[in-house]
Amino acid sequence: MKSPDRSEPDTAVAAVASRPAVRPLSRSNRLDSPILPADLSDEDVVARWLAAKATGRGRLATTTLAQYRTEAERLFWYARQVNTPISAWGLDEFSAYIGFLHAPAPWAIRKPGVRRGSPDWRPFLGPLTDRSAGQTQKIVTSLFDWLRDVGYLQLNPATGLPTVGRGDPAKQARFLSPDDTALLREAIAGRPAANSSREARLAMARDLFAVDLFERTGLRTTEVVQCRMGHVRIEPVTQALKREFPDAPPVQWLLRVERGKGGKARWVPCGEIALSLQAYRIAFGLPPVPLPDEDLPLLLSVRRSRWGELRGIRSRTAIWKLVTRLCSETLAYARAHGRRVDADRFERASTHWLRHTYAKGLAQAVRDGLDASAALENMGHRDLRTFRQYVDDEPLKRALATQLARARAPR
Template identity: 25%
Template structure:
């Protein structure tokens, strides 16, 4: 934690029933500021005001986690500047954008992954990419909008941002963070070829790894959905198998399960010493820890998947694979698997309507970003435009 910030930390008095994040946010010693009269939340300082905002997301673990991270970074930075939320203006916002790109001094702000209360923990692993900075600003814009409505601050500095709609639009026209089909084919072959276990534990870990990536590729779950999945989420109805999932926004959905997924599920259950496909009443974790009983958290799942991607990148680099593919594997995150699954379904000819249902998108515009057909046609058409034309003969007029 930054030294300047660490000095100001004492336990927060208010907590959330879910997530127990109150001890993760510091209470900051910042100058007293005059609040506007129409305060609509029960808060005595910036930390408690942010806590009230975060409570609105306590039923969505992943959203709460990312929102808490960005709010915490902002509070740390403001405290290091001896400012509070209500002091933020357009010029300070400009400085904060630059800070997100390059947090300085690095020894105070940047460090390796450590447990939250470790002495070497820092708010950043490094400077944020343009997409990550944009996402951070989107979250903080929402925070300030809420704080204005709650009467905690009198203004939203993001309103003054020029081209705000364009700059804070985090959706590209097409999905780019996915593994191209040739790369996925290599990865899946590599993953299976490396499975030569020497011990029973290694055999179990490799079976789990295979199941994780097959589940992610065939059903396109979000990582929290994978971690929270249960055996009896797989249900048979009139001879057809479905995966029942409560996804983003607590929306219940039912996804068709392809035959390949059923085969992988049977193999995984065999590794767990379970027979056949799940029964209707089997509310046990789908993903298991090494004891084959307990579930695993989304953080554990995230690290496991990232670790496999890193190993694959090293293997492909050793084979003198395409640098772009090696780079993709190094940058890939678990969410890339969801993008990969949906993109490859689209390329396989799954109709937009059913693609949207499987992806659980509320808008077809979101799903259409996975369709690369027009890009391919456009690229082919552009090849008509050439520098190398047929040479003229001496008799040809200029």
């Protein structure tokens, strides 16, 4: 029985009049692939594309793969609504889909509370932003590229279309300032010492290290989950490097990220966390310097296993909750001590905000002479455009610098 307050039909079929018009196709773009089994459906082939993306050394990270699955789900849902399989799409059909992402019809919007599996479920909560639509277009275009490359399609229907949302990204405002992170450390170190348990002491050491880890290496949360203590290396500085960097210390601390975004490995400088790491390890009863084959995760739980072994924090969600809880604790600490802080920033901050904090420091280092390619490598970025969002993201600071410079200029 239809509820009286519903304004849309129960099924998508009944709303076909409001859907994008699709002209009959005179020919199909589909071919018989020489490397795929015969008689596969479009869904079967795309499932193989997703499986390929999850396989091998360059496989996608779990979160990225989830986004690819979401885009495939949206794509097939739309193709069913317009009654045109993706293997029959041409330029017009692909363009109509991209336009649909920006302005989906009312029948395509999911109502709050509707669960997956319900006949009323839809893959859209509303129109996508330019940036999100651009990401969708990028992923779907790569899918059609793969379908063409494996001989399933003759041509990519997205060929030649400009990508939406390709403007320079907005300046990044989601970061914590040095004063903010100093307050984080102060709040952790200022926890009540009276009757503190062993777990409380371990939590303090671990939490201080966690702030250092994210702020001073810029790792992504997924990368922290995957890193092990044994990925830390202490490398001696060679005589050749000492001639190039005469003030260099005798050794450098490096952290190996085995699989960053896009499956890319990299070495990240981590000398800034060396003291914090050693103090943290000592608190947990470990030698100050990790062994090369040490398999313990970087972030440890304060509770041991039932057999008394140290355990790591092995999920993105758990690490995210740890850092957001530290931010909430810091906000409460600041209010209790009459400190003026931007409460909204601490309420919204997360692990990625600390990554952005690190990136801002790198942006300043680039202005001071660090090679931009080194900054990109440290961050695990491929495109300089992505890194530019961290440069000059404080308009008030820029305004003051401009005013001072103009005041000093001769008239």
